[in-house]
Amino acid sequence: MERTPIPVLTVQTAPYEDQRPTGGGGLRRPTALFESQRNYLPNFVQSLLSSISMQPTHICIFLYKRIGSVLGLHNICPIHVYLMSLCVYLLICKSLIGRLVIGQNGILSTPAVSCIIRKIKAAGGIILTASHSPGGPGGEFGVKFEVANGGPAPDIVSDKIYQISKTLEEYAICPDLKVDLSRLGRQEFDLENKFKPFRVEIVDSVDIYLNLLRSIFDFNAIRNLLTGPKQIKIRIDAMNGVMGPYVRRILCDELGAPANSAINCIPLEDFGGQPPDPNLTYATALLEAMRGGEYGFGAAFDADGDRYMILGQNGFFVNASDSLAIIAANLSCIPYFCQMGVRGFGRSMPTSTALDKVAKVMKIPVYETPAGWRYFSNLMDSGRCSLCGEESFGTGSDHLREKDGLWAVLVWLSILAVRKQSVEEIVRDHWTKFGRHYYCRFDYEALEPRTAYFIMRDLEALITDKSFSHQQFAVGNNIYSVERTDSFEYIDPVDGTVTKRQGLRIIFSDASRLIFRMSASSHVRATLRIYAESYEKDPSQHNKEPQAVLSPLIAIALKISQIHERTGRKGPTVIT
Secondary structure, three states: OOOOOEOOEEEEOOOOOOOOOEOOOEEEEEHHHHHHOOOHHHHHHHHHHHOOOOOOOOEOOOOOOOOOOOOEOOOOOEHHHHHHHHHHHHHHHHOOOOEEEEEHHHOOOHHHHHHHHHHHOEOOEEEEOOOOOOOOOOOEEEEEEEOOOOOEOOHHHHHHHHHHHOOOOEEEEOOOOOOOOOOOEEEEEOEOOOOOOEEEEEEOOOHHHHHHHHHHOOHHHHHHHHHOOOOOOEEEEOOOOOOHHHHHHHHHHHOOOOHHHEEOOOOOOOHHHOOOOOOOOOOHHHHHHHHOOOOOEEEEEOOOOOEEEEEEHHHEEEOHHHHHHHHHHOHHHOHHHHHHOOOOEEEEOOOOOHHHHHHHHHOOOEEEEOOOHHHHHHHHHOOOOOEEEEOOOEEEEOOOOOOOHHHHHHHHHHHHHHHOOOHHHHHHHHHHHHOEEEEEEEEEEEEOHHHHHHHHHHHHHHHOOHHHOOOEEEEOOEEEEEEEEEEOOEEOOOOOOEEOOOOEEEEEOOOOEEEEEEOOOOOOOEEEEEEEEEEEOOHHHOOOOHHHHHHHHHHHHHHHHOHHHHHOOOOOOEEO
């Protein structure tokens, strides 16, 4: 007996004016906004899907990741079914989508999404995520779009999504489509369209990504480090995000770390009530465990699995900029790079120039880009860049087109296995050879957007005025002479695209830097970030606290920006 086709409904809607994606084709808003604004989520996802340009023979994959709150859409259906329904809409109206791939139980890390898209040559992927922000009903929720190269959507795609969102009049939904996310394998459905069946494939969340990692690293060397006669004890914090299954499967089951090495491995929709941000402010459970001296290596991941933090014994902290530079200096420890070679390095402009020192010795070019992984993707696609990273705890290579936290942790474990030194010894050896870049980022979060805008506007007018050039600032016994200032502008060497106003820079004659930048990921409230960097070559001066060394620079930053006076704040929200 033939099954009755599942009906597809067309719903009339009205457009929203505030659905401009931030960098990488993503939209992140308070969860309450998605719940309270009628059709807010379907409007954006429909706009996203309508922006896709591809030939009918292509396969399109949309991957759902249950990281933020799993919302009910006006009691119509859960979000994962809703996303599939929109895919059905394209299948019917444009005959483009014939296959939908989802991680088992709705779980996929951002690196795994990138990996699967590239593996099966998909047209793109949708990720539901709060990223490293607080999740759940009182937190944030987001939708992120990955394009066919497995990387974040470029600006031209984000602009197209936004233009569509402003004129959208309807979307299609299939509320009766029921998929068992726990059952691996293919599920087929008859729908009200001429193409039958519609296929949904549930895949193991870890397998494809794990196979890629096996081809990059010497797993035997890492396994011996964790289980051999001179084994080190590790502590890994998944921060109740998506990384729990990956940590347990790869680090514990595959590489032999004891099960109790991994903590906070159950994905929770509100991340246990804490921001899943791997830094010293929020990864306090890991930091306290490491300070006890029992563990030789520690790491934490954000909710997506694309950001990470490294700690050594006794809580020795490795900042993200140093981590990137140290990885670059030790790529010979990784079989992948021994085989593929190293073509170039990339770093975001706010990231410290520690990478540049390594690149100069290695005679490797460095590309300085705006913040946002989409700029690195273009460089890697053109064969210019092999390793790249950002100061916001994101590092990756050309094995994917996304930053990859677990990859970075395995790089560090590989370096430990080859060099047979502790984390602290490796870092201090690096400082001795290349010098130390003292570095801090000060975040002023939840600012009133107009206030933040006018602070940046006035600051740009001040530092770009001719009278500011070569100005001197005396702070205590320190004198800083301005060498040059600018509003950072990036010209993509691949396609010539120009990206302007990506942060304000003050570079002093001793190579110290101050950078002011507005975060692109905020919505209702604004975040203004101040970055300070000072270089020290003398090894006898490498044991100071970064904030103490950088306090004169911060004093200059506060003086010229007047951020405390104009916001009523007494200090930053977060210091990293």
